[in-house]
Amino acid sequence: MVKKAVILFSGGLDSATVLYLAQREGYRCRPIVFDYGQRHRREIISARRIARAADVPCEVLKVPFPRKSSSLTDPTARIPLGNAGKKTRAIPSTYVPARNIVFLSLAVSFAESIGAEAVFIGANAVDFSDYPDCRPMFYTAFRRTIVVGTKSGTEGRSVKILAPLLYKTKAEIVKLGFALGVPYRLTWSCYQGGRRPCGRCDSCAFRAKGFREAGRADPLVVAAAMNGRRGRG
Amino acid sequence: MVKKAVILFSGGLDSATVLYLAQREGYRCRPIVFDYGQRHRREIISARRIARAADVPCEVLKVPFPRKSSSLTDPTARIPLGNAGKKTRAIPSTYVPARNIVFLSLAVSFAESIGAEAVFIGANAVDFSDYPDCRPMFYTAFRRTIVVGTKSGTEGRSVKILAPLLYKTKAEIVKLGFALGVPYRLTWSCYQGGRRPCGRCDSCAFRAKGFREAGRADPLVVAAAMNGRRGRG
Numbered sequence: 001m002v003k004k005a006v007i008l009f010s011g012g013l014d015s016a017t018v019l020y021l022a023q024r025e026g027y028r029c030r031p032i033v034f035d036y037g038q039r040h041r042r043e044i045i046s047a048r049r050i051a052r053a054a055d056v057p058c059e060v061l062k063v064p065f066p067r068k069s070s071s072l073t074d075p076t077a078r079i080p081l082g083n084a085g086k087k088t089r090a091i092p093s094t095y096v097p098a099r100n101i102v103f104l105s106l107a108v109s110f111a112e113s114i115g116a117e118a119v120f121i122g123a124n125a126v127d128f129s130d131y132p133d134c135r136p137m138f139y140t141a142f143r144r145t146i147v148v149g150t151k152s153g154t155e156g157r158s159v160k161i162l163a164p165l166l167y168k169t170k171a172e173i174v175k176l177g178f179a180l181g182v183p184y185r186l187t188w189s190c191y192q193g194g195r196r197p198c199g200r201c202d203s204c205a206f207r208a209k210g211f212r213e214a215g216r217a218d219p220l221v222v223a224a225a226m227n228g229r230r231g232r233g
Numbered sequence: 234m235v236k237k238a239v240i241l242f243s244g245g246l247d248s249a250t251v252l253y254l255a256q257r258e259g260y261r262c263r264p265i266v267f268d269y270g271q272r273h274r275r276e277i278i279s280a281r282r283i284a285r286a287a288d289v290p291c292e293v294l295k296v297p298f299p300r301k302s303s304s305l306t307d308p309t310a311r312i313p314l315g316n317a318g319k320k321t322r323a324i325p326s327t328y329v330p331a332r333n334i335v336f337l338s339l340a341v342s343f344a345e346s347i348g349a350e351a352v353f354i355g356a357n358a359v360d361f362s363d364y365p366d367c368r369p370m371f372y373t374a375f376r377r378t379i380v381v382g383t384k385s386g387t388e389g390r391s392v393k394i395l396a397p398l399l400y401k402t403k404a405e406i407v408k409l410g411f412a413l414g415v416p417y418r419l420t421w422s423c424y425q426g427g428r429r430p431c432g433r434c435d436s437c438a439f440r441a442k443g444f445r446e447a448g449r450a451d452p453l454v455v456a457a458a459m460n461g462r463r464g465r466g
Contacts, residue, residue, distance in 0.1 A: 066346040096342075098339075098342035100382070101341065101383070102335070106331075108334065109302070109330040110299060112331060113298075113330050132382050132383055132387045138378065138381045141377045141381050145371065145378050146334075148370045148371045149334050149368075149371040149374065151328055153365065
């Protein structure tokens with residue numbers, strides 16, 4: 001019997017690592033990507049490329065988030081820069097209301113309907129932007145909701161919500177990904193969604209920290225630099 | 234300060250009653266209706282009419298549910314008939330995987346982004362089809378998820394999830410609705426989505442039971458009968 005898993009997939013470093021991890025654990029993977037009006041929509045292109053590299057189908061689902069609710073979906077807002085890793089800070093404006101709750105709910109629905117036993121999410125609560133829906137206590141509560149609120153849950157075979165990167169540092173994730181052969185060159189993390197990573201938003205900063213502390217070069221940054229040199233030459 | 238509420242709104246008897254109840258309680262209401270590929274899509278037309286009658290804007294959001302996951306979304310499947318109220322029965326094929334979890338999550342996202350303090354849902358755990366996401370224990374779990382998984386929740390002002398009909402019989406709901414002036418003639422409950430209510434699906438059966446036990450005629454059925462007589466005459 002093949003075991004199936006739905007992967008919450010964004011085209012970023014974490015979810016790409018999770019996809020390759022789930023594959024190694026023997027799951028037949030069904031990544032789903034959400035088009036929710038994010039300004040860095042180029043992550044969807046990255047997601048498709050990585051799925052192709054991993055030889056899995058990739059589903060893109062449109063989800064109606066209110067545009068004005070976050071600097072990540074409002075093109076007139078500014079993405080906060082230079083904040084990653086500061087000790088005392090509030091939840092940043094890139095917070096999208098209830099995003100992971102919506103994504104996980106849709107993933108569970110999809111999982112139940114295709115008979116998948118697990119949903120994987122690349123959430124991380126170590127090197128992260130303090131989003132409440134990335135914290136372990138949220139996952140505990142959400143799992144309980146699924147157990148009591150779904151058919152499979154009431155039948156004792158609840159869809160498992162797996163967040164294998166939750167307690168890892170970004171460096172540990174990067175090392176794991178290299179060991180799994182994740183094509184990091186194809187991933188996209190920058191919130192700004194420009195032609196190249198900005199290097200200053202939270203997402204770029206945590207990514208850079210991960211590669212630095214893992215003692216590896218970021219293949220995406222290397223490729224961008226190469227292209228830049230070629231462009232000038 | 235105006236208090237705002239998002240209403241999970243289907244155009245059916247329960248959610249129309251909840252809309253009018255929330256209005257009476259002084260909320261400025263923002264009903265949202267989901268277009269999720271349900272075969273009874275005419276409930277969306279009903280929803281718009283009721284919203285107009287209640288003088289509130291009505292948002293229709295498309296949500297990507299897998300079609301094959303339920304007899305409610307798969308036009309080639311059969312809607313089960315004649316089962317309502319049976320003592321021992323399984324969750325029927327009209328169950329849509331994680332539907333209320335998805336709907337509530339999106340409603341909470343919408344509520345957070347417009348600064349609404351509550352989400353109302355017309356869920357009922359007395360005269361209902363045994364859907365797991367209509368049971369009180371599900372709401373307890375979901376509330377906890379919102380408290381720990383959202384920005385407003387972590388700031389101590391969590392969006393309230395209100396299910397005022399949860400413990401009422403259908404007859405009590407009908408009586409409440411008449412007292413509130415709900416235009417039941419405009420509502421739609423039948424799962425089959427034909428020109429007239431089929432009278433045999435779970436949803437029609439529970440509705441009929443409610444009006445019967447409340448000692449009232451169902452204005453929708455009366456109107457359909459009048460039209461039929463006129464058509465034949």
